[in-house]
């Protein structure tokens with residue numbers, strides 16, 4: 242399926258190509274290297290790359306690195322890795338900072354045309370004089386500075402003569418415009434900060450609203466796709482392209498963000514979780530980052546399926562995160578071998594099984610994919626079963642093991658519980674059972690039936706393993722606070738106000754204290770050499786991934802990717 246058949250941006254591209262308005266489509270994915278990519282970014286990556294691919298165009302990876310305070314080369318490298326992992330190859334790699342000289346020249350051009358001026362109001366005064374939706378803004382006292390004076394001051398800003406925050410360059414548009422973004426927006430600010438790419442070369446940095454359209458135009462981007470918060474900035478985008486006399490004229494199109502229920506996405510929120518040690522880094526398996534999802538065990542196929550199937554539209558509805566769980570199950574169903582793992586072990590001794598004997602039983606690796614063949618698993622007098630699969634006093638409808646009841650051991654025999662062994666505190670520590678050799682799996686035995694089938698691992702060959710079971714990191718309460726912070730941030734950045742980037746911490750109260758449970762049990766011996774990122778379906782439990790960070794020789798750690806759709810009860 243192409244990039245969404247009912248995708249309005251795709252229709253625009255088709256129109257532009259048919260009408261000859263563009264010869265070749267060029268898109269870009271423009272992350273700011275100030276954090277790791279999350280699944281929302283995947284949507285934008287997918288849309289930009291798939292659109293260009295479909296129409297034999299090109300896609301650039303461009304680092305929108307105009308804010309040196311928050312940016313770092315660590316993020317640049319992580320972003321490249323994540324885009325590749327998703328399965329996309331960029332046709333050009335760019336850094337906005339490589340264009341700083343050209344942007345500066347364009348700013349000089351604006352000044353010479355009388356379209357920009359150096360303003361000495363503070364960020365706070367600029368915000369206060371912008372006006373509101375119902376009231377026009379107030380002209381800055383510096384608005385009518387002579388062109389020569391503006392040129393001189395702007396050059397001296399670049400030369401480093403003035404401290405941070407003392408002056409900005411503003412566009413001279415219209416303080417009474419109904420669109421607040423056009424009320425003399427800030428184009429440049431002073432920041433004596435070392436930049437990850439340009440070092441100490443610059444102490445003035447362009448604002449997003451000025452830099453972004455110029456980057457697009459310089460790279461020859463035709464369709465500049467962004468998210469809905471930037472809709473009101475489109476007139477400014479067009480103004481910059483026109484007044485800076487850019488030979489290429491890109492067009493901006495906005496679509497609704499991908500949002501997932503029970504998921505917090507903004508990078509600034511994710512950074513807080515990392516910095517406050519609430520999670521184990523940006524790649525914690527509970528994080529919605531691509532690196533977190535990868536470590537959890539999600540595949541690029543599942544993430545791309547989510548992007549494709551949730552469509553592209555002008556509104557941003559919230560997608561149920563269970564949809565992503567559906568796609569990973571679909572992807573792993575035929576790929577992941579099925580094996581048995583006991584997460585919370587209970588010892589079972591089969592009293593009538595010969596002591597010292599081990600037999601090998603045949604087990605299919607994936608009943609839905611016979612090509613995956615069979616394996617052989619040991620069986621003996623001692624096994625582990627799941628604590629949950631025994632109840633001393635069974636509740637109604639419980640068909641697993643209880644005193645006097647018989648169940649099937651998957652791939653093995655029927656066993657019957659004869660005796661319960663307890664410790665001094667009355668806790669069940671061992672079961673003593675008998676087995677019926679006639680009932681061997683695959684023998685065609687039909688003499689009698691049992692209602693429950695349970696999994697197990699042979700005790701002497703079992704491989705100890707740690708299992709990390711995850712639940713949502715945050716619970717939902719609507720994302721309105723985040724939404725407002727977002728809008729404030731766009732507006733604040735526009736005003737050249739770094740304080741507006743401050744994070745609202747109320748979301749921390751939505752953190753689920755039970756998002757991680759660690760248990761210790763056993764897996765089948767053939768998993769002894771499992772490697773980082775190997776994926777399995779543990780019978781009756783769900784899909785698990787070998788954790789690449791905490792797995793060490795002799796210490797296997799499995800991350801729960803997703804439980805099975807069917808309930809845990811057989």
Ligand code: ATP
Nearest residue numbers: 271272273281282284285467468498499506507508
């Ligand atoms: P965040 O708000 O999470 O920090 P951002 O928008 O600031 O994200 P950028 O690095 O500036 O992150 O974004 C790179 C691209 O990804 C932009 O084009 C942006 O619109 C897009 N993007 C970010 N979040 C989403 C999302 N949830 N759904 C779709 N596209 C997104």
Ligand code: MG
Nearest residue numbers: 272273275508
């Ligand atoms: Mg950003």
Ligand code: MG
Nearest residue numbers: 507508727730
């Ligand atoms: Mg943002």
